[in-house]
Amino acid sequence: MNSVGAVAAVTTPVEPPRDPLWERQWALSSNPGIGIDLLNAWSFSRGAGVVVAVVDSGIVSHSEFKGRLLPGYDFVSDPDVAGDGDGRDANPRDEGNYVDADFLRRTGLDGQCAVSDSDWHGTHVVGIIAAAIDRRGTVGVAPESRVLPVRVTGRCGGTERDLVDALRWAAGLEVAGAPVNLHPAAVVNLSLGAARPCTPRLQSVIDELSELEVIVVAAAGNENVDASTSTPANCMGTVTVTATGDLGQRAGYANFGYWVDLAAPGGEGGSSILSTVDRGLSIPEGEGYGGLNGTSMAAPHVSGVIALARAIAPGVSRIELIELLLSSLDPFQQDPQTLGCSVPNICGLGFLNATRFLTAVDARINPKVESDLPATLQVGTEVPFQMTVGGETTSVTVVTGSICEARDSVLAGLARGVCILRYSLDGDGETTPASSRTGEVSVRIVGLNPELVATSPKRMTVGARTLVSVTSTSEGARTITTKTPKVCSASPTGKIRALKVGTCVVRIKTTPTSLYEAGSATVTIKVRR
Template sequence: MHRSSLPRLFSALALASLACAAQAREHNPLADLARDESPTDRLIVKYRDGVQPFATARGEAAIRVAGNRQGVSVRHLRAMSGGAHVMAISRAISPQEAEAMAQAISAGDPDILYAEPDHLLKPLMTPNDSYYSLQWSLSDATGGIRAPAAWDKASGSGVVVAVIDTGVRKHADFSANLLAGRDFVSTSFISNDGDGRDADAADPGDYVTAGYCSTGSAAANSSWHGTHVTGIVAATANNKTGVVGVAWGAKVLPLRALGRCGGYSSDIADAISWAAGNAVSGQPTNTTPAKVINLSLGGTAACGKTTQAAINAARAKGAVVVVAAGNEKANASTSSPANCTGVVSVAATTKAGGRASYSNYGTSVTLAAPGGDSGAAIASTWNTGTSTPGSDTYAYMAGTSMAAPAVSGVAALMLSANPKLTPDQVATLLKSSARAFPASCSGCGAGIVNAEAAVAAALAAK
């Protein structure tokens, strides 16, 4: 959520140590392998120690019979280190058929220690981005979303994700994935850029002096909130720089609806409508409509009729609307737009997989994703400026604002794998594929978003 997400710049030591680790990984890009459920044309057979020759008469018969059952012939290809032997099958067969053959061969000769398919393996996508190992939310066994296995099947390519937020700095780590976008802030009091709505979605900074927003309101530095959220969604992968986004192959449509003191729901509603390709008075046609809309924003209120109508219209265009559940440690039913109908409302979890201390909760929450907490926040793109823009950098932030774009990224991966999915199907599959919470997370929905299982479910869906 805007303002409640606290940035912490990476320490120079952390950056230096991670850079060294990244360089070491680049020397062994195939270090992580995953089984590919592809056909194979080989088996591995190992006889018990001391059995000579390689294939006894009984073993040859077992191999021949197993091959006949599958309509193939089998021949000896080569010996391996350790005493096993590779057997070539006359044609490729499915993993299930190969497993059945291996079991039949083992059962046919007690001198065989084991027989197994010689599976084809492939590299598991491990980005070479220099700060990737700081992104525990992507791959940590306990608290992560299991993104690397999903990336072997989808990258988000072909999907547009709208980020409705404070606008964006054209950070070098995601500029290749950035579309033009628009500024929907209608008043200069909030905009801080000297004008109203226009074609410039750049974030000029949302810093405020004490008392600017209201009597007694606190001073605050620029948050660069939209820049951080955008990096979580779609920072470029394998550019040996910075971080990697959940849907690193997707395009981001930045829509500025927040500025100093926040943003009006009327501006946010227009941005939602325009993002999906619906007409908005005074605005040109959106030629790159989004299939996922991320709203890392909210406030304590009922879901307004205007906001609900914009969400309904966006869903009717096929857009999945993902919303942060809120950072008030309260029931999400009191936070809008998390309490609107038809949205995917996202609570935040810690590295331990439990509910983050600040996260909203309740029956309106759809599922959860890593939002971080003290000691383990979410790493992403940022800017050095305290008021006006400075240079590109990276920072840690924590909040349901960080959890929502993780789910938006997974939704983009799903739609990249299966573009026919409807918003309701995406929501259903996100819930059914979510994994159980490893720690207490009462009121956090169906589970922690599971990118690997969600993409597999998308591929299997009609």
Template sequence: MSLSCMSVRRGLLATALGAVLAPAIAASPSAPLSIMSTADPAAPKVAYDGLLVTYKSGTSERRNAAAGAATLQRVLRAPATASQFAAVHRATTPAIASTRRLAIGADLVRPNRRLSEGELDTLMRTLAADPAVAHVEPNRYWRHLRTVRATAAAAPNDPGFEVQWHFRAPDGTIETLAPDPGVANHGGIDLLGAWQYGRGAGVVVAVLDTGITDHPDLDTSLANAGYDFISNAINSGRATDGRAAGGWDTGDWSTEDRFLVENGGCMVPGEQRPSSWHGSHVAGTIAQITDNGLGMAGVAPDAKVLPVRVLGHCGGTTADIADAIVWASGGSVPGVPENKNPAEIINMSLGGYGTCPSDSAYAQAIAAARQRGTTVVVAAGNDNNDAASFTPASCPGVINVAATGITGKRAYYSNFGANITLSAPGGGVYPDDGVSGQSVRTGFVWSAGNRGETTPTEPGYVGQSGTSMAAPHVAGVAALVISAAVQAGRPVPTPQEMREILTQTSRDFPVRPLRQIGVGILDAAKAAARGAGSAAGGDEPTAIRMARTVPVTGVSAAADAGVLYRIDVPAGARNLQIRTYGGRGQVKLLTRVGRSPAPDGSNATLRSTRPGTTQSVQVTIPLADSYFVRLVGGTGGFQGVNLVATYSPAP
């Protein structure tokens, strides 16, 4: 299952949880929940709290909620709809009620009765067939799984910075957390090297999670300014439905019988768990108070965390999370006060199985946030599966983060695939970042937590592993990049520029991964330096941009010298071909996605080095990314060579 976190207690340590797919949830009389299977046959069925209906741009339904409601009623009252439900399901057409309009313009509607899986599918298809409707999707729940705890017993005396290997330079220094054996650190992000350029001052990072707890090592100055977007009482823990001011974590436990499905709750036996305090751990990684002689450090200690509660006892719904994305980035949400602290960065260490098409609620909310200049960082998922089948990991425009361990290897649980942006420390569980064995604590990621099993009690610190831990490392470094740029008098990077800074300054994997997990491992020092205007990382900024089908002519270079080019390939493109022709001598064509290839071709994604000047590489389904092309001279160099890149654009 997705985005779980492996955690270990240490002194006053608390466990924490990751966000995943929800199991079946019982219906309430006022808002019956429907149950459907996911596309993954191995995953449990999930509950949906109604449907989200998005209308096409320019329609009266998009402009006016009353018009949208009228259209849906017309569709459901049509004789053809009644005939279909009678013939296929031997049932009457369900009535639906419009509950509210989301900030992105979609309507949340609920049927008046519990629907079978087949009925829900028919209802969705019927509504989607109307010419005014762009997209229909279930308003599904997303929530945490149980924590997997390490079995090592003894805990060190000091839970401070010395256990945070993930912040140190990956120089092979032996890290030891007794009684575990020492491990050479090849997975850290070199944080200390980044702070010379700034420590995140003036940057707001919104953490969409379980909220934040009162903790002496967490800056909670924006906790009251945050917001609780959970709208259902059983999920929020409040006495009545409705959202509330403040981003405080009041607990997300489900251990009481009232949370069982048979009692109208949201959990099945065996899935109940104590409170996770997941949001506090994520917030601590990003901006835990540093240099205060207490506890541990954070990536961007001078940044401000804006806690936005979207995950409660049952997790969180698509509708609530989509509205939270819009609000956190400075957009307007009906019925919610203005966000006076709009975030430059949003971190979402949550998700589950399911794709994220461009017209879905998640995708629209993320696109709106990016248009406001907000960078959106998400966790790839912990299913050891292709992240393309997970949301929000597969949403367009996000920085999708996989997890590596202390050795720099891919964490065995981490999702992978072509849509991973880069990797960051998520922590391991077993020796040498293996897939089994006796759990060890040296490789866990350490941050703030709480000892409470239900409501918050005594604060503490916790070690965890998961892509939920990797994402906030990237969000924190993004804050460092912004503060470095501002301190150097440079413009704040756009979301696309931020993506390029983080990827182009990333460090090559010390161990070549067998699965795709992005261009490299996060490097805080180089990213901050690039933000400040330094030529840190690779030579990508020097690349000469190419246009599709327009040849670059007359290129020459001496032996072992070369020229770097860049072609940006859009989403949906097909049949990318990059080739050289003409001229004389010996040319090597080296290509890499997202980064410049080394002159020796050691890290090239594609290469063509046959004798002469006629070289070619092809990709049938290219990534929507920048392809860097380096032409390098072989023996005697080359003269007068032409270079061209072609692809078929999306239909």
């Protein structure tokens, strides 16, 4: 299997990283249809903790991945192809995929691949996904994600058998002869391909990963042909990605057609995708940075953005996350090519936009609740209402049944207090099979205003006594007090005694009940000698 990608809402503003090569990473810019608008997406997530398996040529040591590389595995069975002197082993190190004439003569692979230098393909893909923000070099799409390196290709490619086992292992499934993978991937990046149909064996393992909610992202291929001829891009269940250049147009090498889901930056000509590599032309010599072009470079942009989303939405189903991705794409730049991205069904549904996707995911997990419910409602009254969550009509149940009731979208106030309504927006059994959006809203139910009447004599003489008569529609407890204690006294039962000349002011209060608010009234009595 030959490796694809040979060379040739309102968000919180995020400060650009100070990594020295950031300004040259045009693919991450906010230029519509050209860059993926990454900075604003980082206000939602940087992919913290999400495991992305890069099933590729392995990886070399690089400071950009320090502390975030998980124990991987080398599934290359052929020692000559692996270049490490043995078959499968627990070291996914990229030994270099260079090909020289001696290798071709010795292996009999002359005609299957050409003489070439090592391109450090897997390390380059990892850097696009996960290079750190560290003021060193480049920056990855998901700089806080974790990488699971799984080696399946070497000198002159790889085999489907090795790929199938590698995919199973990456997802945490058992593979004979390999240790258990303790860090199953949430996203698998496949920047590789071969010109053949998707075989039943390969389709079966991708189906297994889909059942485990793993999202598989595949490069469309670099042969400038219909992507239906390239596997694994032509397998059902993959997110298939083609490539655009720095003008937002389909790269001349990029495969196209109905099987493509979306496009992302892959570079073209001198405007390549800059990422992590090794400086060696054959075997590893030390870390560096370099440019490659290919749908292999486009796919990890998508994988990285999915990792950003998975970090904040671990419970959203694989199907729904893919649907949110494909419904939040940018329109393509005008592309004059006969098979340009402007033509329907050439480059998929649109161009990757990280911020629009993360905004949609955030709205999914934190849906906007809208209703025309009033802030307050009086006991004994009712009001019709509507409520939506994320634009979808939701069912409502009453938590505080003694305070209010809701029937047929009509809310009725029964008693004073806080009416709590619980809303629930369930999945439809397909796009959100295991999720629902629930929450609570409240309406304050206010009581009726009591009719409180207090009567007393208008005048009294010093030393005289009288009684305040009180009637009320509320059954709340009454308190009777004087506001002028030097002029008169008042007992709880309403007995008033005049003490000195002046104006006697008596206040009567009733406490709130389930139906009535608190009430108050005052009476004034002139006290004379």
